[in-house]
Amino acid sequence: MPDGGRKVLGNVEKKKIENWQEEEPYLYWMTCVEGIGSRTIEKLIGYAGSPRKAYDLKLPDMLEVIPKSRAEALIRAKKEGDIFEKYHILKQKGIRFISIYHPCYPQRLKNIPDAPYGIYVEGRLPEESSPSIAVIGARQCSDYGRFVAQRCGRELALAGINVISGMAKGIDGISQWSALKAGGKTYAVLGCGTDICYPSENWNIYRKAKENGGVISEYPPGTAPAARLFPRRNRIISGLADVVLIIEAREKSGTLITADMALEQGKEVYVIPGRVTDSLSQGCNQMIKQGAGIFTTLDELLEETGLGDMLLHRESEPERVLEDKAEAENGMCGIEGASGEEGIGPARNLKKGNGGGSMTGEEKEIGQTQIDKKILGILDFYPKDVDKMMQETGIGYRDLVCALSRLCLEEKAVRVGAGQFKKGEFLG
Amino acid sequence: MPDGGRKVLGNVEKKKIENWQEEEPYLYWMTCVEGIGSRTIEKLIGYAGSPRKAYDLKLPDMLEVIPKSRAEALIRAKKEGDIFEKYHILKQKGIRFISIYHPCYPQRLKNIPDAPYGIYVEGRLPEESSPSIAVIGARQCSDYGRFVAQRCGRELALAGINVISGMAKGIDGISQWSALKAGGKTYAVLGCGTDICYPSENWNIYRKAKENGGVISEYPPGTAPAARLFPRRNRIISGLADVVLIIEAREKSGTLITADMALEQGKEVYVIPGRVTDSLSQGCNQMIKQGAGIFTTLDELLEETGLGDMLLHRESEPERVLEDKAEAENGMCGIEGASGEEGIGPARNLKKGNGGGSMTGEEKEIGQTQIDKKILGILDFYPKDVDKMMQETGIGYRDLVCALSRLCLEEKAVRVGAGQFKKGEFLG
Known part of the structure; x- marks a missing residue:
């Protein structure tokens, strides 16, 4: 035998x-x-x-x-x-053990090689019928990475897409927090028990994700975070997602290993391109060379991956299948949408071609002038003076200063000194 | 009839x-x-x-x-x-008219649709047996574009590759001047007569290119520069090249039109990726999405395009065919290498895999430490303070300051104030 x-x-x-x-x-x-x-x-x-x-x-x-x-x-x-x-005490603590036999075990995860036999969940599991995108990247990210992670987290949330990540410092945490702030849902997959907040500085994400998303781990409660656990944890991050989006990665980094794993799982990998002079963009650019998708706008990504259709389809058939299944099995599995609450939130109002604003092209949609567009294109993460901006945009002093004042009011630019401006925090 | x-x-x-x-x-x-x-x-x-x-x-x-x-x-x-x-006076002025029937008419140009019937040349024409790369991009480029254009111009020159461009402000002129400074050859294709230096600020390039390369135009001497002439001029820039390399281009720009033209001519198009937040990189990133090659290191480009083989082959057979042809025809056509002078310069010493240093990976070759590499990766075109750099690299204060001092001596970093550093001008 x-x-x-x-x-x-x-x-x-x-x-x-x-x-x-x-x-x-x-x-x-x-x-x-x-x-x-x-x-x-x-x-x-x-x-x-x-x-x-x-x-x-x-x-x-x-x-x-x-x-x-x-x-x-x-x-x-x-x-x-x-x-x-x-097993009973676990449930009382609000932690659910979902085995691979459970009808609510995530279908996406079940399909990967080496799917975990069971996962622990606080909060909920991602809806099967909602698109899920894993956003991952460098822990020590640049201002550029931070800006893009914030923007992506927010855009995905507004489009009704689940943001999956590892709650790590840097890109992971920034995109997850940004999704939560925008009223979206995020799922944090930990390399420790779900009862431990690691890293502790991301306490806010840990707490909020249990309400608007979930905290998930393959390791039983009480398991302390350990370096050796993280690589295996990463297969669950990509496993729960339809698409993996990489924002900043060095040439030889854990992020790239996760990307390879995602490809082996049959997931699509998209990458944010960056400057050839930025070491944090080297890994991303290299992946593009190797055939990864290049992320420019969310609309394009949704169209290319077919996730846009999934969003539209979900709108017409909200979770019925899952609710029925959950009820029939009487499984208190905490899958998002199975509990009868409003659930999918902002996405219900999503119109195709409108939900995901472009990274750089959304100015058209909100009726900004060509001048604003030019200025926004050259504002950077460090202060630039008006002379330099005149030179770079070819816009005259008067028009430039007038537009900058307006952009500052709209929080798209920030005045940081006499005649010095940088990119604002507004992510709309 | x-x-x-x-x-x-x-x-x-x-x-x-x-x-x-x-x-x-x-x-x-x-x-x-x-x-x-x-x-x-x-x-x-x-x-x-x-x-x-x-x-x-x-x-x-x-x-x-x-x-x-x-x-x-x-x-x-x-x-x-x-x-x-x-026709005789033209020759006396040092301007040659090379018709499409002339044996020295560039073969690459002859193969494009709508090849000009004749071109005017001051200086020389690019060698047939040397690789030629057209470097083009935005006139109003960013600091990033400037840095990359300088570096590419220099790297191409050192590898013995001809740099073809339009001598325009911004990317064109910067890459051509950088190639000349490195002892390389550059060919400026003008949208006016070869006897007119336009733009006048690029007088140095205009003058030097006639000695180390050439100034080329389809338009007869005396033709004033005019906007309507530039698009057609661009087909000659790409026509003379094996590969077109694009450094910074807005989403809808003349550079992208030239890129399309190059593809129609059967040339390979490579692009420098950039940040999704930089409007000057939007056109480039879009082109990558559409299938353009992504430039990360020159070595990779040479291998992917087969130009590396061309460089090696040329080394063993220096211009004999062309010399014979030129002598036989007694055509004073001024093709580089036909005149008996040393000609191909630095490229003669080129060793494969050594000639073109990588944009970001050459540190290995010159034995720099991991610390140096990390620092060079995060130095930017604007001043960063040591605290920020410690945070971004994870390197301790003592090691960081020590390495920065050395990098300043090597001109790879510049001290711009108390504890403030930015990227240096050293392009090696």
């Missing part, structure tokens, strides 16, 4: 089982034990036939398929208390 | 004729007359059979194929003086 048994549950087979409600607590027991990952679980279930049967295995049987240290750890965990009680 | 005659000389047929030496002065006569362009010349030669026979046509014959005003202008020009004398 061993050899044949090991291979019974592959990437497809492991996703189906009879009586999933009864099996789930036993799977929970396995994921809780430190050192027990997807492969060990796969071997045990493959050998025993189901999580429940794996729980009943004695040490000698376990040793047929897994190393001694892991088998002993599993046996020890059985003795440390009743798993059903623990 | 008329209808059939008109079609006799197409893009291929017009390039060959018997006794080209005798025919050339008559072609010169035609190109000298204002308002007479390629199409009129084609019609006349097609009708008459050769430039010489076209010269002998009477007004009524000319009216069979061209409008009255043009026919009258041609007749008038015949009466204004002896064309052989004028």
